[in-house]
Amino acid sequence: MNHNIAILPGDGIGPEIIAEAEKVLAGLQADFGLSATLEHAPIGGAGYEDSGTPLPDATLALAKTADAVLLGAVGGPQWEQLDRPLRPEQGLLGLRTELKLFSNLRPAVLFPQLAAASSLKPEVVSGLDLMIVRELTGGIYFGQPRGIRTRDDGQREGFNTLVYSQGEIERIGRSAFEIARKREHRLCSVDKANVLECSELWREVMNSLADDYPDVELSHMYVDNAAMQLVREPRQFDVIVTTNMFGDILSDAAAMLTGSIGMLPSASLDSTGKGMYEPIHGSAPDITGKGIANPLATILSVAMMLRYSLDEPALAERIERAVGKVLDNGLRTADIAAEGSNTVSTSEMGDAVLAALRNG
Ligand code: IPM
Ligand code: MG
Numbered sequence: 001m002n003h004n005i006a007i008l009p010g011d012g013i014g015p016e017i018i019a020e021a022e023k024v025l026a027g028l029q030a031d032f033g034l035s036a037t038l039e040h041a042p043i044g045g046a047g048y049e050d051s052g053t054p055l056p057d058a059t060l061a062l063a064k065t066a067d068a069v070l071l072g073a074v075g076g077p078q079w080e081q082l083d084r085p086l087r088p089e090q091g092l093l094g095l096r097t098e099l100k101l102f103s104n105l106r107p108a109v110l111f112p113q114l115a116a117a118s119s120l121k122p123e124v125v126s127g128l129d130l131m132i133v134r135e136l137t138g139g140i141y142f143g144q145p146r147g148i149r150t151r152d153d154g155q156r157e158g159f160n161t162l163v164y165s166q167g168e169i170e171r172i173g174r175s176a177f178e179i180a181r182k183r184e185h186r187l188c189s190v191d192k193a194n195v196l197e198c199s200e201l202w203r204e205v206m207n208s209l210a211d212d213y214p215d216v217e218l219s220h221m222y223v224d225n226a227a228m229q230l231v232r233e234p235r236q237f238d239v240i241v242t243t244n245m246f247g248d249i250l251s252d253a254a255a256m257l258t259g260s261i262g263m264l265p266s267a268s269l270d271s272t273g274k275g276m277y278e279p280i281h282g283s284a285p286d287i288t289g290k291g292i293a294n295p296l297a298t299i300l301s302v303a304m305m306l307r308y309s310l311d312e313p314a315l316a317e318r319i320e321r322a323v324g325k326v327l328d329n330g331l332r333t334a335d336i337a338a339e340g341s342n343t344v345s346t347s348e349m350g351d352a353v354l355a356a357l358r359n360g
Contacts, residue, residue, distance in 0.1 A: 001035065002035040002036065002037060003034075003035065003036045003037070003067045003068065003310050004036070004037050004039070004065065004066045004067050004068075005025070005036050005037070005038050005039070005066060005067065005068050005069070005070060005305075006039055006040075006041060006062045006063045006066035006068070006069045006070070007022065007038050007039065007040045007041075007069075007070050008040070008041055008042070008043040008059065008063070008069060008070070008071045008072065009040070009042075009043075009046070009071075009072040010042075010043050010044045010045070010046055010071060010072040010073050010074040010088070010091075010283065011044045011045040011046055011072075011073060011074050011075055011076045011079075011088055011283045011285075012072075012073055012074075012075065012076050012282070012283025012284050012285050012288045013072070013073060013283060013284045013287060013288050013293040013346075014044075014046075014071075014072025014073040014074070014283055015072060016288075016289075016291065016293050016295070016346050017072055017073075017279065017293055017294075017295040017297070017298040017346065018070065018072040018298060019295075019347070019350070020295035020298065020299060020346060020347065020349065020350025020353070021070060021295065021298040021299050021301070021302050021350075022038065023350045023351070023353075023354050024299050024302055024319060024322075024350070024353055024354055024357065025038065025302060027354045027357050027358065028315055028318075028319075028357070031357075031358060032315060032318065032357075034306075034312065034315060036310075039062055039066070041056070041058060041059035041062045041063075042056060042059060043055065043056075043059055043071065043074060043088075043091045043092070043095070044073075044074025044075060044079075044088030044089070044091040044092065044283075045074065045075065045076050045078065045079045045088040047059060047088075047091050048079060048082070048086060048088065048091075052086075053086065053091075054074070054086060054087060054088050054089075054090045054091030054092075054094070055090065055091040055094040055095060055098075059091075060094070060095070060098055063095055063098075063099060063276070064098070064099065067274065067309060067310060068274065068275055068276070068277065068305045068309040068310060069095070069099070069275070069276040069277065070276075070277050070278070070298075070301065070302065070305060071092070071095075071276055071277070071278040072278070072279075072283075072298065073278070073279065073281065073282050073283035073284070074088040074089060074091055074092050074282075074283060075087075075088040075089055075282055075283045075285075076088065076283055076285045076288075077285055088283075093141065093142075095276065096136050096137055096268060096276070097137055097142070099268075099270060099274070099276060100137065100270045100271070101136055101137065101268035101269060101270050101275065101276055102135060102136055102137045102138070102168070102171060102172060102175075102269075102270065102271075103133060103135075103136065103171075103172060103175040103268070103269045103270075104133070104134040104135070104136040104247065104266060104267070104268045104269075105131060105132075105133060105134075105179070105266060105267045105268075105269070105304070105308075106131070106132040106133075106134060106247070106251040106254070106255075106264065106266045106280055107129075107130070107131045107132075107264070107265070107266075108128060108129075108130050108131075108132065108234075108251075108254035108255060108257055108258050108264060109128065109129045109130075109258065110125050110126065110127065110128040110129070110257065110258045110259070111258070111259075111263070111323070111324060111327050112126065112127075113324070113327040113328060114258065114259035114260075114263070114327065114336055115259075116259075116338050117259030117260060117336045117338055118256070118257055118258060118259045119256060119257075120231065120234075120257060124233070124234065124235075125234060125235075125257050125258070127235060128234055128235055128257055128258065130234065130235075130237040130238060130239070130240065130254065131179060131183065131238070131239045131240070132239075132240045132242070132247055132250060132251045132254055133172065133175060133176040133179060133239060133240065133241045133242070133247075134242060134243075134244060134246075134247025134248065134251060135164075135168065135169075135172040135241075135242070135243050135244050135247065136244060136247075136268055137168075137244075138163070138164055138165075138168045138243075138244060139162060139163070139164060139243045139244035139245055140160050140161065140162040140163075140243075140244065140245050141244045141245065142244075143160060143161030143162055143163040144161055144163075145159065145161055146159060146160045146161060147159060162196065162198045162243075162245075163198060164198055164201065164202060164243065166201065166205055169201065169202050169205040169206070170205055170209060171271070172241060173189075173205060173206050173209045173241060174209060174212075175241075175269075176189075176239055176241035177209060177210075177212070177213040177216050177218075179239055180213075180216045180238060180239040181213065181215065181216060183238050183239060184238040184239075185215055185216045185217060185238070186216070186217045186219070186237075186238035186239065187216050187217070187218050187219070187238070187239045187240075187241060188218075188219045188220070188221055188226070188237055188238075188239070188240050188241070189202070189203065189206045189218065189219070189220050189221070189240075189241050189242070190220075190221050190222070190223050190226045190240055190241070190242040190243075190246055190250065191203055191220065191221075191222065191223065191242070191243070191246075192222055192223050192224075192246075193220070193222070194222060199243075202243070203220055206218060206220070206241070223242070223246045223249075223250070226240070226242075226246075226250060227249070227250060227253060230250060230253050230254055230257070231253065231257070234254070234257050251264075251266075251280060252280070255280055255281075259336050260294060260335040260336045261280060261281040261297075261335075262279070262281055262293070262294030262296065262297055262333065262335045262336065263294065263296050263297055263300070263336070264279065264280045264281070264297050264300070265277065265278075265279060265280070265297050265298070265300035265301035265303070265304050266278055266279070266280045266301065266304070267301075267304045267305070267308050267309075269308060269309075273308060273309060274309055275304075275305065275308055275309045277301040277302065277304050277305040277309075278298075278301055279297030279298045279300075279301055280297065281297060291345045291346050291347065292333060292334045292335075292345060292346060293333070293346045294333040294334075294335050294336065294346070294349065295333075295346050295349050295350050295353075296323055296333075296349065296353075299319060299323060299350070299353055300319070300320065300323060302319060303315075303316040303317075303319040303320050304316070306319070318357060318360070319353075319357065321356075321360055322353050322354075322356035322357040322360060323353060323356075325356040325359075325360060326349070326352045326353050326356050329342075329352070329356075330342045331344050331348075331349060331352050332344065333345070333346065333349055
């Protein structure tokens with residue numbers, strides 16, 4: 001079956017890391033029977049430069065018809081002064097909404113070769129394998145009303161709305177329970193139910209879902225404690241399910257446990273399994289154009305895409321094995337470099353993964 005893949009490189013290091021992911025896709029096409037058509041479109045700042053909007057109509061149309069979307073990153077200082085609707089991030093948020101990608105999977109897996117690159121002691125992180133399931137199309141990111149207004153007393157105030165419907169909570173809850181079923185059957189729901197009504201409902205709904213998943217052990221944790229536990233004893237977690245903003249924050253922390261945010265892929269799925277795949281790191285303007293960005297998160301995002309949307313699990317494993325082998329051989333981009341490692345550029349890393357793919 002031929003797969004249509006929309007490629008949205010975006011801004012900053014986006015195009016650099018996407019180029020390496022495309023090498024890997026080309027390798028799979030040439031040698032391992034992957035049949036795919038790749039089409040490119042601008043998003044974020046690149047969309048704005050191209051057609052005055054961070055989510056051009058043609059980009060959205062392409063993403064909607066594709067079987068899967070591979071995205072680099074969006075954003076950069078040159079667009080920060082634009083009106084909010086024109087900023088690069090709105091391109092990404094718009095895609096998530098338009099494609100109804102409510103379930104965001106952010107695995108934090110430690111490659112054993114990188115235990116020393118973590119800011120935590122190797123004995124705390126070795127064997128780490130957790131999955132954060134982040135709600136992606138609701139919560140405070142999208143709640144209305146929102147804005148900045150001037151009060152009667154002349155003070156300006158900014159306001160946002162944290163809102164989740166029962167249906168939204170159930171949908172992400174089921175998604176997380178199903179994932180826990182395929183793993184160690186442990187699900188920790190993270191909320192702030194001691195302060196927020198929205199979290200109170202969240203917790204209630206999660207508890208009611210638990211009846212349908214008796215084989216999964218459900219626990220609850222307040223988000224502040226969860227942040228602490230993630231850096232204290234991260235291996236206590238199997239699957240975490242949480243809201244849009246808590247998930248945004250906790251997934252950055254979890255990423256760092258694995259040595260570098262440059263290692264972690266993500267999947268954003270709709271109810272049919274169609275998805276958008278992207279590294280969880282951003283556009284990294286500070287290192288753009290230097291050829292030192294780590295392409296592995298994007299390459300591993302391709303593996304997630306093959307597994308979750310394109311039904312090619314064997315090819316996904318092939319990529320993951322190739323990445324492991326390259327790390328075994330001591331190759332490191334600057335972000336994960338250690339004493340005695342061979343520090344390579346972005347494109348050298350991509351070439352090495354491609355070579356390892358072919359040899360294994
Ligand atoms: C992420 C990013 C985005 C988010 C930004 C770029 C809008 O931080 O995917 O984690 O906050 O969701
Ligand atoms: Mg984030």
